[in-house]
Amino acid sequence: MTTFIIRRLLFSIPVLIAASMLIFFSISIAGDPLGELRTRPNVDEGTIDRIAERKHLDDPIVTQYGYWVRDAFTNNFGTTTLSNQPIWPDLKRAMWNTLQLIVAAEVIAIVIAVAVGILSARKQYSLFDYTATTLSFLGFSMPVFWLALILQVLAVNFLEATGTRIFYTAGLSSPGARAAGFFPFVLDRLQHLALPIITIAAISMATYSRYTRASMLEVINSDYVRTARAKGLEEKKVIRKHAFRNALIPLTTVITLNFGVAIGGAVVTETVFALNGMGAYYIRALAERDVYPVMAWLMIVAVLVVVFNLLADIIYGYLDPRIRYD
């Protein structure tokens, strides 16, 4: 196992180098990084020249790439274009906020989706199964941002109708919440994050429940489950000890590989709910056409995707002893 992990880690180095080249060269070729700044009336020639010099924009593109890589390693991805602010502190804070959002959403999605998927498979073609299928199709068909907006409208209408506030519809916490003590702060954070969590969870849930259902159906119809039943084991035990565990193996891969989708969902959800997370950071940088934070963001996400892929392989090997890595 250790050799496998080391080999996979070594293998991911060329993947990440290729990804960094793809990110840097395609974004650099896409347009002049200062093109938008040049059109701003309040930015003078001198500032443009200073930025061009600081970012080595007059050098050949390969040299620029070298500077960028050096900056990424020694200087935490360097600074933003115009304001020359360090990228990493802001991005780190945003990552932490997004992490809370995604982890909570994924946990909720997994718990509900696994339960729904198993019930659907056990009662295939029942009313419950059809309802679950239709709902998950609805999940696939719904634009994430639209779901977020509808939840916002519902929450506000609820507040106006009853006068009690359960959910906040924007931001991460109320002003002064941190001073009120730990538990009030956590509660306040939960009230703020609840709707974004529901939004992201709903989308993941659609995928996970379909996968659980499919893999559970396959397992239920397999020989060893029939054997377990034939030897007189009660149905509960057959499902819990024999079927369930094996049905979950493919799901772990789906969940770890779903990270990219979750990040995509966060981009949209955070924009709607005005959360200061990775997604909002990305959109803000793009709206300002500030390519350096955008490249840093993409590179960090690429690293995370590679890490999650590795995790998927390790968990898979742990859960399924038939897999041998040497």
Added chain:
Amino acid sequence: MTDDPRHIRPTSADTQESALATEEVVEAESAATDDSLYREGLRVEARSQWQLFRRKFFRHKAAMVALTLLIILFGSAIFAERVAPYSYDEPDLANSGVGPTLTDQHYFGTDKIGRDYFSRVLYGTRTSVRVAFIVALLSTTIGTAIGAIAGYYGGWIDNALMRFTDLFLTLPSLPVLIVAAALLGSGQPTRVAIILALLLWTSLARIVRGSFLSLREKEFVEAAKASGASDLRIIARHILPNALSPIIVNTTLIVGTAILIEAVLSFLGFGIQPPTPALGKLIDDGRNAMLTDWWLVTMPGITIVLICLCINFLGDGLRDALDPQQQG
């Protein structure tokens, strides 16, 4: 058999004659059998692939309902000029902020400056559908071509092409599409469509490559090679028709994906720009007034959900009808 030499060494004319005769006899015979079987209700008839598909597909109720709805939705969007009661950008300040009503044909109400929202949604759907069809056509062509070349030739071509598609998988698709649209897009529908297509072909390429890898080992490919068919002919005429099912399903589903992604891009402000109406942009514009004028966000949203739901059900029906072994 007689000893007549004519029968031992028949001339070509004879063969033809006798062949014709035999055919006639067989025909007459089979007609008789058919007839008798028919009377007993036992007629056996081999169904073509197309008939098999049609039988299964037309029995898939959900897919049929979805197909009907899609034809109505796409039809009224494509012929928006004829269907829409108003133009999409004609303000009418006397009737601003009207809710959905049947009077004056404001079925979806009007927006802040009195533009008829039903017409706006129709024209928006037309833009989205146009984009989605271009994306489906282009990405299917690219994905099929790359997958076919990789799968048919194998070796280093396959390796290079697959590593290239792998590279796209290290980056999540939505953020990549957003950055591409933000830096390259000009807000024109065609340009947005091309950007989407250039980034959405990877999954199809993998599927096509998989089918080609297994199909190229089949006997009929060997036979085609032996009879001197060119590579292009083998790929296009012999292998491709056999790999068509997943391509058709994928193309259908891509239409839905493209509509969803275009909506996200337009909503975030990186997709289609006004004055061209697009569903995502309509929702974004409606946001500011969504607490009072609920229809501004709801109506375009429901249109997107309805289209994508229908496409998903249609794709499901197609998959069941085309490939009974694969179930998703």
